[in-house]
Structure formats: C-alpha cells, structure tokens
Amino acid sequence: MKILITGAGGQLGRELVRALAPEHQLIVKTRAELDVVDEEEVMRAVRESSPDVIVHAAAFTQVDLAEQHIEQAFAVNAFGTRNVALAAKNARALMVYVSTDYVFDGTKGCAYVERDRTNPVNIYGQSKLLGEKFVQMICERFYIARTSWLYGASGSNFVTKVLALAKQRSELQMVNDQFGSPTYASELAGFIREALGRNQYGVFHVSNRGCCSRYEFAQEILNIAGLNTVKLVPVGADGFPLPAVRPVRSDLDDEAIRNNGFTRLNTWQESLRSFLLEDLRY
Numbered sequence: 361m362k363i364l365i366t367g368a369g370g371q372l373g374r375e376l377v378r379a380l381a382p383e384h385q386l387i388v389k390t391r392a393e394l395d396v397v398d399e400e401e402v403m404r405a406v407r408e409s410s411p412d413v414i415v416h417a418a419a420f421t422q423v424d425l426a427e428q429h430i431e432q433a434f435a436v437n438a439f440g441t442r443n444v445a446l447a448a449k450n451a452r453a454l455m456v457y458v459s460t461d462y463v464f465d466g467t468k469g470c471a472y473v474e475r476d477r478t479n480p481v482n483i484y485g486q487s488k489l490l491g492e493k494f495v496q497m498i499c500e501r502f503y504i505a506r507t508s509w510l511y512g513a514s515g516s517n518f519v520t521k522v523l524a525l526a527k528q529r530s531e532l533q534m535v536n537d538q539f540g541s542p543t544y545a546s547e548l549a550g551f552i553r554e555a556l557g558r559n560q561y562g563v564f565h566v567s568n569r570g571c572c573s574r575y576e577f578a579q580e581i582l583n584i585a586g587l588n589t590v591k592l593v594p595v596g597a598d599g600f601p602l603p604a605v606r607p608v609r610s611d612l613d614d615e616a617i618r619n620n621g622f623t624r625l626n627t628w629q630e631s632l633r634s635f636l637l638e639d640l641r642y
C-alpha cells in the first residue's frame with residue numbers, strides 16, 4: 361500500500377516509519393515538509409501522491425501550552441485534521457487519526473470504553489475531540505486510535521524525563537492521584553500496521569493494558585532501570601499546579617480490539633520492560 365504519514369518527525373511518526381517501511385511504500389511528511397494547517401498544501405501533497413492510506417500523526421501535543429495558544433491548538437488538532445480528512449476523502453484514502461484519552465473527563469471511576477461519553481477538561485482534549493468529529497463527519501473509511509501516556513525511543517516523554525532526572529537528583533516528587541495507561545509507541549504503530557490489513561473501521565482504544573499513577577509508573581521505570589537508590593516521594597496533583605487540568609483517571613479499555621479480534625497490546629509493565637531493556641539497553 362502507498363501510505364502518507366503526517367507528523368513523521370514526531371515520537372509516533374518515527375515509530376510508524378519503522379513499523380510500516382518494510383511492507384509498504386511510504387510518503388513521509390515531517391512538519392517542515394507538510395504543515396497540516398495549510399489546506400492548499402495538504403490538498404496538493406495528497407493529490408500529487410494519491411496514497412491508499414493517510415496516517416495522521418501530526419498534532420499540537422503540548423497540553424499546558426495549548427491553554428495559552430488556544431487558536432493554534434485548534435488550528436492544528438481540529439482544523440488541520442479537517443484538512444487531512446478532506447484530502448483523504450478526495451483521494452478515496454483510508455484515514456487513520458491518532459487521538460487521546462484526554463477526550464474524557466476522568467470522572468468515570470474505571471477504564472473508558474470507546475462508546476463512553478466524551479467531555480474533555482482542557483483545550484488539548486477539546487481540540488483533539490473536534491478533530492475526531494471532523495474525521496467521523498468527512499471520511500467514509502477511518503480508524504480513530506485513541507491512545508494515552510505515549511513514550512518511545514525518540515522524543516521527550518515521561519520515561520525519558522524520569523530517567524534524566526534520576527541521574528541528576530537523589531529524590532523525585534511524583535503525582536500519585538492521577539491515573540492512566542502508559543503506552544509504548546512501537547505497539548501503537550503495530551496496531552496501526554495490523555489495522556491497515558483489515559476493514560473493521562471505527563474508534564479503537566489503543567493503549568497498554570492496565571492502569572497506574574504517575575508515581576507507580578516512575579517507580580517501575582526506576583526498578584527496571586536499576587536506579588533504586590533514587591527516592592520517590594508521592595505528592596498530590598494540587599502540589600504541582602499546571603496550566604491545563606488533567607483527568608483524574610483516564611485509562612482506556614480495549615473493548616473494540618477484543619471484540620474485533622485484533623492483537624491485544626501487552627500490559628504496561630511488560631512493554632516498559634521491553635522498552636528499557638531492548639530499546640534503551642538498560
């Protein structure tokens with residue numbers, strides 16, 4: 361298949377290139393090569409390459425910055441996604457949009473399934489949800505893959521930040537009252553690779569299985585990496601005031617993956633172990 365990837369220079373974008381390159385013909389577009397906010401540019405790029413699939417991984421992902429740059433967050437995540445969806449429709453291409461657990465408000469008290477009511481509590485979540493709605497309104501054939509707490513070998517993420525801090529400090533404070541599902545970017549890319557060979561379109565929750573707090577996540581990172589001398593201090597989120605409100609508990613249940621017979625992702629602990637031992641070689 362001929363596959364166009366947006367945001368190919370990002371954390372997930374790089375994993376997608378790695379996962380899809382062996383079997384498919386890729387048209388790889390970093391932000392410098394394709395700004396999804398520019399409708400004309402998006403239309404031209406898609407017209408000229410006529411892909412079978414567009415995997416739209418480009419996004420404004422700085423959750424706190426989005427609170428101050430509301431227009432920009434919506435321009436990229438909502439209207440940029442609309443541009444990509446329109447171009448996919450014109451090209452009769454399958455659209456794959458990567459979304460987020462932050463479309464939920466975190467008050468359910470247990471893991472969210474795909475059909476749960478969305479109610480984002482911050483600008484990032486609102487802009488990504490509007491992106492979902494554009495995809496659903498415009499595209500006949502689409503996957504919306506909602507993921508959460510993403511980490512991978514490239515890019516700055518919670519795992520690489522904890523490892524870097526652990527090398528500088530003897531004590532780290534970690535929030536113990538916000539919960540979610542960490543997700544290894546290469547497994548999300550693996551889901552997308554599998555989905556391209558099927559026609560069971562729709563909304564899918566694609567995160568590693570299980571749920572933890574940021575504190576528990578950090579503890580597991582330090583244990584696996586053998587950095588046990590660093591002391592972790594649990595703190596409440598109110599001790600870490602940030603511009604964007606976060607959902608208290610937004611882990612994702614992979615009901616659609618199970619019901620449609622897709623390969624389930626590993627538990628978050630198994631994947632974290634693979635990432636640290638195999639990718640980062642701890």
Ligand SMILES: NC(=O)c1ccc[n+]([C@@H]2O[C@H](COP(=O)([O-])OP(=O)(O)OC[C@H]3O[C@@H](n4cnc5c(N)ncnc54)[C@H](OP(=O)(O)O)[C@@H]3O)[C@@H](O)[C@H]2O)c1
Pocket residue numbers: 366367368369370371372373390391394395396397416417418419420421436440458459460461488507508509510511515
């Ligand atoms: N990271 C997470 O924890 C997380 C959680 C849930 C869902 N997601 C979703 O997963 C997807 C991938 O996230 P990620 O972690 O790979 O994020 P990332 O590393 O920030 O990658 C996003 C990429 O999009 C690019 N981009 C930004 N604005 C653009 C524009 N106007 N046109 C084209 N490209 C643009 C960025 O370029 P620059 O770096 O040059 O700005 C970056 O390369 C996103 O849809 C995100 O919303 C992420």
